[in-house]
Every structure is written in structure tokens, then in C-alpha cells.
Amino acid sequence: MTITNPIKIVVVGGSFAGIAVINTLLSALGPSSKNIEITLIERRDARHHSLGAFRALINEEFHSQIWVPYTSLFPKDSPHKVIQGQLSEVHHGYIVLGTGQSIAFDYLTLCTGSSNPAPAKFNVDFSKEAIEITNKTREDIKKSNNIVIIGGGACGVEMSGEIKTAFPEKTVTLIHASGTLIDYPGYADKLKSTALTHLQALGVDVVLNERITIEGLDYNNAIQVAPRTIHTKAGKTIESDMQFLAVGIQVDTSYMSTLRPPENSNFDPQTIINEGTHTIKVQKTFQVVGFDHIFAVGDCSDFSKVPTAAACTYTGPTVAKNILALIEADTKNKKAKLVKGSGPPAIMCLATGPTTGVTHLPLFGAKFHNFFSRAFKSKDLMIGLSTAAMNIK
Numbered sequence: 410m411t412i413t414n415p416i417k418i419v420v421v422g423g424s425f426a427g428i429a430v431i432n433t434l435l436s437a438l439g440p441s442s443k444n445i446e447i448t449l450i451e452r453r454d455a456r457h458h459s460l461g462a463f464r465a466l467i468n469e470e471f472h473s474q475i476w477v478p479y480t481s482l483f484p485k486d487s488p489h490k491v492i493q494g495q496l497s498e499v500h501h502g503y504i505v506l507g508t509g510q511s512i513a514f515d516y517l518t519l520c521t522g523s524s525n526p527a528p529a530k531f532n533v534d535f536s537k538e539a540i541e542i543t544n545k546t547r548e549d550i551k552k553s554n555n556i557v558i559i560g561g562g563a564c565g566v567e568m569s570g571e572i573k574t575a576f577p578e579k580t581v582t583l584i585h586a587s588g589t590l591i592d593y594p595g596y597a598d599k600l601k602s603t604a605l606t607h608l609q610a611l612g613v614d615v616v617l618n619e620r621i622t623i624e625g626l627d628y629n630n631a632i633q634v635a636p637r638t639i640h641t642k643a644g645k646t647i648e649s650d651m652q653f654l655a656v657g658i659q660v661d662t663s664y665m666s667t668l669r670p671p672e673n674s675n676f677d678p679q680t681i682i683n684e685g686t687h688t689i690k691v692q693k694t695f696q697v698v699g700f701d702h703i704f705a706v707g708d709c710s711d712f713s714k715v716p717t718a719a720a721c722t723y724t725g726p727t728v729a730k731n732i733l734a735l736i737e738a739d740t741k742n743k744k745a746k747l748v749k750g751s752g753p754p755a756i757m758c759l760a761t762g763p764t765t766g767v768t769h770l771p772l773f774g775a776k777f778h779n780f781f782s783r784a785f786k787s788k789d790l791m792i793g794l795s796t797a798a799m800n801i802k
């Protein structure tokens with residue numbers, strides 16, 4: 410392929426995956442930048458540290474830390490830049506933003522992640538809007554007495570624990586459709602059963618095997634303040650004045666529908682998108698199937714069975730190394746040696762409050778208690794990782 414001068418690397422999405430790719434590129438390039446220009450396209454004005462979303466719900470001071478600006482990401486006077494904008498079309502050698510602006514690339518990395526219902530993640534372009542939602546939700550929680558959370562995945566477990574820990578006098582009920590909490594493939598059964606006994610010890614009412622719908626509560630209106638009486642199959646009646654929907658990770662990769670190889674206008678981009686999940690099909694090198702110069706990594710790709718921020722710290726750097734290997738091979742007219750990615754060990758740490766949680770560390774054998782969780786995550790929800798990665802002092 411013909412490489413323009415300077416070489417343009419475009420990364421879309423500035424969160425765990427995108428920032429891991431960029432920081433690995435920056436440290437390999439050093440101050441000279443070696444005639445490479447990195448552009449980050451991000452729809453928002455600041456990076457949301459989603460791991461801290463539920464603490465922000467109950468703690469105003471913590472809240473001010475979870476939106477991290479992009480202003481210090483690139484060194485001053487470097488050729489690299491951040492453009493706030495929404496990716497709407499991917500083509501073979503350029504992308505188009507929602508504003509109609511098109512941006513050429515030699516190498517593209519898609520890191521557009523996933524969304525969860527608010528208040529875990531937010532479908533907004535400006536941090537201020539998300540902060541307003543969280544502020545209002547915090548006030549509503551204070552005023553409510555009986556809170557119901559639907560969905561016993563990692564989000565529901567963490568949210569119910571955070572709220573119950575902050576407000577022990579309130580009734581917090583977690584309702585889950587199946588018989589096992591955090592039932593993700595590859596994680597230890599002991600973690601799942603410990604999550605249940607841990608929440609019960611905190612005083613959360615856990616209701617299993619009940620698939621509940623609540624009037625007015627859905628993905629786009631996942632926080633509701635309304636009197637709702639819930640009748641379970643098992644014959645229980647639950648009164649509530651506030652409800653949350655904590656289910657349904659969604660991936661939007663509709664921007665792929667314009668992508669075609671130059672020599673094949675009959676190519677159907679649906680063939681590189683997984684049905685149902687909408688994740689992008691990638692090879693073990695993170696190259697999008699059929700497109701050697703386009704990569705996808707993080708929650709928007711199908712590399713990890715259970716997508717996590719932890720996985721991005723393993724996979725993001727591999728993408729950066731592969732892009733640099735392709736560039737080097739191209740300048741020397743050789744075939745590039747690309748590295749295959751590996752996932753992280755099945756570590757899971759669920760924080761249920763500033764001092765409590767459930768952790769599974771397969772490396773050291775299974776350990777599950779508050780001490781580990783506090784040291785590992787619960788105290789500050791790893792906010793330091795995001796601020797350090799964004800060069801915020």
C-alpha cells in the first residue's frame with residue numbers, strides 16, 4: 410500500500426483500549442515521533458472512568474475525579490492531536506465524522522467500546538450532561554427508601570453494594586433473571602457464590618431466578634423514580650420508590666456499513682460484524698478480518714469473550730506494536746512479523762463500597778475478601794490508572 414507522508418495513525422475512542430494503544434505508540438516513538446502523526450477521535454470532551462461510576466453516585470467528591478480531560482494526553486508541540494467528534498463512516502482510507510468532516514488514515518484502530526444503561530455509562534457528548542444526571546440521581550437516592558436494581562451482572566452487584574453501604578437504612582433489592590450472579594464464562598464458581606453471600610452479608614436483598622420488567626424502566630430510561638410494586642413468580646411482593654435497570658451491554662459498530670475493499674464493491678460489511686452482539690470480527694493480531702491496516706480492540710471487538718478494562722491493558726499495547734511492525738516492514742519492503750494477542754487471566758474484582766468487595770485472583774489461588782478488594786480496587790476504584798494514563802498530575 411502507498412503510505413502518505415507523514416504516516417497517519419487514527420485511533421477512534423479514547424478510553425481503556427484507545428488510550429492503551431496511544432500510550433504504547435507514544436513511548437515507542439519517543440519525542441521525535443518518527444514522522445508519524447496520531448489523531449484521536451473521541452465523541453466526548455473528557456474520558457469517563459466507568460469503573461468509578463457507582464461511587465460517583467453516592468460520593469460528590471469522588472465524582473469530580475471520574476471525568477478526565479484529554480488536554481494533557483499528547484505532549485505539547487507534538488504533531489498528534491485530539492478531535493472531538495463522532496465516527497459515522499469507515500472507508501478503506503478515510504473516516505467520516507458526524508459533522509461531515511473526513512479524515513484520511515494509513516492505519517486505523519477502532520476502540521469505540523460499548524455502552525451500558527446510565528448511570529454506569531452515558532450516551533452523551535459532554536461530561537457536563539452526565540454529571541447532571543449523576544447529581545440528580547444522587548439526590549433521588551437520598552430521598553428514596555426502597556431501591557430495586559434489575560440485573561445481577563458485575564454492574565448490578567457493584568451498584569447494589571455501593572448504595573447499601575452508603576445508606577444501610579434503605580432497602581436495596583437486587584433482582585436477577587438466572588440462579589447465579591455474575592455468571593460470565595471462564596470465571597470461578599466460587600467467585601459467583603461468594604458475590605451472593607457477600608451482598609447478603611451487606612444487607613442487600615438478592616432475588617434470583619426472577620425475570621422482571623418494570624413499567625417505564627428500559628435501556629434509555631434506566632433510572633426511574635416512581636412507586637412500583639413488583640410481584641415475583643415465587644409469590645413475593647416488593648414495594649419500591651426508585652428502580653434501576655443494570656442489564657444490557659450494547660455495541661454500536663454501524664459505522665462499519667460503508668467499509669469495502671477498493672477492488673470489491675460487492676463486499677458485504679455485515680460479514681465482518683457478529684450478529685447479535687454487533688462486535689467487529691478480528692484476527693488474533695486485532696486486524697479486522699480482511700483489512701490488514703484496520704484494527705479493532707476492546708469492547709467493540711470480538712477478541713475477548715468477557716470484555717473488560719483489564720483485557721485492554723493486555724490487548725491495546727499489542728495493537729500498537731503490530732501497527733509499528735507494519736510501518737517498519739513497509740519502509741523496508743519486507744513482510745511484517747505480527748504478534749498475536751493474549752487475554753488477561755480471569756481476574757475479577759467487584760467493589761461493593763470503599764472498604765468491601767469480592768476478588769478472584771487466579772494467579773495466587775482463589776482469594777475472596779475485603780482486604781484484597783480494598784487494596785486492589787474498592788478504595789479508589791483505580792482512578793489513578795486513568796489519570797496517570799492521561800498525564801494528569
Ligand SMILES: Cc1cc2nc3c(=O)[nH]c(=O)nc-3n(C[C@H](O)[C@H](O)[C@H](O)COP(=O)(O)OP(=O)(O)OC[C@H]3O[C@@H](n4cnc5c(N)ncnc54)[C@H](O)[C@@H]3O)c2cc1C
Nearest residue numbers: 422424425426452495496521522523529707708717718719
Ligand atoms: C460500572 C462499570 C464497572 C466496571 N468495572 C470494571 C472493572 O473493575 N474491571 C474491568 O476490567 N472492567 C470493568 N468494567 C468494564 C470496562 O469498563 C470496559 O471493559 C471498558 O470500558 C472497555 O474499554 P473500551 O476502551 O473498549 O471502551 P469504552 O470504555 O466503552 O470506551 C469507548 C470510547 O469510545 C468513545 N466512542 C464510542 N463510540 C464512538 C464514536 N462513534 N465516535 C467517537 N467516539 C466514540 C466513547 O465516548 C468512549 O470514550 C466496568 C464497566 C462498568 C460499566
Ligand SMILES: *[C@@H]1O[C@H](CO)[C@@H](O)[C@H](O)[C@H]1NC(C)=O
Nearest residue numbers: 469536537538540541542544
Ligand atoms: C454536581 O454537583 C456538585 C456537588 O453538589 C456541584 O458542585 C456541581 O456543580 C454539579 N454539577 C452539575 C453539572 O450540575
